[in-house]
Amino acid sequence: MSAPMDKRRPYTRSMAGWWKRDPYFIRYLAMEATSVLVAVYALILLIGLFRLSQGELAYNGWLGALKSPLSIGLHVLILLVFIYHTWSWFKVMPKTLPAFYLGGAKVRQSVITWAGVVVALVLNLLVLFILAGVKP
Amino acid sequence: MAEGTKTIEMEILRYRPEQDKKPFYQTYAVAFDNDWSVLQGLQYIKDELDSSLSFRWSCRMAICGSCGMMIDDVPRLGCRTFLRNYYPNKLRVGALEHFPIERDLVVVVDDFINKLENIKPYLIPKQPRKLEQGEFLQTPEQLEKYRQFSTCINCMLCYAACPQYGLDSKFTGPGILALMHRYNSDSRDDGRDERLELGHSEQGFWGCTAVAYCSEVCPKSVDPANAINQNKMGSAVDYFLRFISPQGTAK
Numbered sequence: 001m002s003a004p005m006d007k008r009r010p011y012t013r014s015m016a017g018w019w020k021r022d023p024y025f026i027r028y029l030a031m032e033a034t035s036v037l038v039a040v041y042a043l044i045l046l047i048g049l050f051r052l053s054q055g056e057l058a059y060n061g062w063l064g065a066l067k068s069p070l071s072i073g074l075h076v077l078i079l080l081v082f083i084y085h086t087w088s089w090f091k092v093m094p095k096t097l098p099a100f101y102l103g104g105a106k107v108r109q110s111v112i113t114w115a116g117v118v119v120a121l122v123l124n125l126l127v128l129f130i131l132a133g134v135k136p
Numbered sequence: 137m138a139e140g141t142k143t144i145e146m147e148i149l150r151y152r153p154e155q156d157k158k159p160f161y162q163t164y165a166v167a168f169d170n171d172w173s174v175l176q177g178l179q180y181i182k183d184e185l186d187s188s189l190s191f192r193w194s195c196r197m198a199i200c201g202s203c204g205m206m207i208d209d210v211p212r213l214g215c216r217t218f219l220r221n222y223y224p225n226k227l228r229v230g231a232l233e234h235f236p237i238e239r240d241l242v243v244v245v246d247d248f249i250n251k252l253e254n255i256k257p258y259l260i261p262k263q264p265r266k267l268e269q270g271e272f273l274q275t276p277e278q279l280e281k282y283r284q285f286s287t288c289i290n291c292m293l294c295y296a297a298c299p300q301y302g303l304d305s306k307f308t309g310p311g312i313l314a315l316m317h318r319y320n321s322d323s324r325d326d327g328r329d330e331r332l333e334l335g336h337s338e339q340g341f342w343g344c345t346a347v348a349y350c351s352e353v354c355p356k357s358v359d360p361a362n363a364i365n366q367n368k369m370g371s372a373v374d375y376f377l378r379f380i381s382p383q384g385t386a387k
Contacts, residue, residue, distance in 0.1 A: 010153075010236035010237060010238055010244045011153070011159060011236060011237040013159075015299070015302050015303055018303070022349070025299060025347070025349070094362070095348055095365045096346075096366055097362075097366060098366045
């Protein structure tokens with residue numbers, strides 16, 4: 001007697017376009033993509049530092065370039081992206097921490113997220129306050 | 137099963153390996169009552185309309201973990217999802233994503249089972265315990281350290297929610313890594329080092345990119361994303377400690 005023929009033929013689905021399947025995945029990719037503009041902003045600051053090292057003229061050139069409409073548009077975009085980046089970053093933060101307790105009750109993840117957002121807000125306001133006090 | 141009062145259209149993914157080249161959707165009109173779950177809808181189809189439909193189920197009360205499926209593209213338990221929430225629209229039921237389809241809504245789970253065995257999902261005490269020593273005692277605080285992660289029912293919804301697993305099935309995946317964390321966090325256990333060799337590898341915690349959809353879809357609030365990502369810190373510390381103390385277990 002011959003061995004029975006295997007009727008099994010498992011079907012493996014393609015992962016092409018997987019991120020379109022669920023809005024959750026789109027938000028995840030948006031969160032990852034914000035890092036690109038965060039890096040761009042870091043690069044702009046680094047260029048400023050480099051130009052500063054080259055002397056006053058070079059630094060003023062960099063400052064002038066920042067005032068162009070293109071640069072202002074880019075900075076507005078970066079600001080919006082930073083706000084989403086901050087929010088998504090603190091949304092992930094409670095996932096990276098072990099549970100901790102305050103007064104016998106487990107601290108909820110949303111509390112951790114909002115605590116992070118508030119700290120970020122306070123620090124940003126503090127920086128703005130200090131900058132406002134610096135005479136140009 | 138008695139017929140219900142309203143009729144909903146259910147589009148069910150069909151795949152019969154002996155005759156179909158690839159899966160397709162077949163639509164059934166299901167007369168249902170307000171308290172019917174999607175699983176009951178499927179049972180109605182099998183009993184009354186088309187006995188060739190295959191799907192897994194057992195307990196009907198969200199504890200056996202058998203009836204995981206994609207319902208309108210979201211991983212859900214069929215027994216815990218109600219038809220009334222979709223009516224008057226139709227709803228689409230598919231096999232769990234990221235697993236090969238065996239037949240209709242039945243997926244191949246061999247990979248999951250093998251990985252589950254690999255993490256030694258049982259207590260490994262330091263010394264074998266004798267009967268006369270009595271039971272292992274734990275304080276409520278010690279229990280609380282792992283309780284949440286011990287409620288997993290192996291329904292695999294988190295795997296269907298994890299694109300990292302879908303893209304590379306070498307990744308151990310959310311549910312099983314959460315279970316690894318559950319045993320490692322148990323005060324009665326001493327098998328941590330045995331398990332963490334896999335945990336610290338790229339197939340372990342580092343395969344996770346914190347999409348965190350696994351935690352959203354989990355019907356038991358296990359929060360696998362939390363179990364995995366809180367281990368990355370320990371994993372990083374372990375990595376750097378080996379430069380100071382090369383006798384450690386890190387490889």
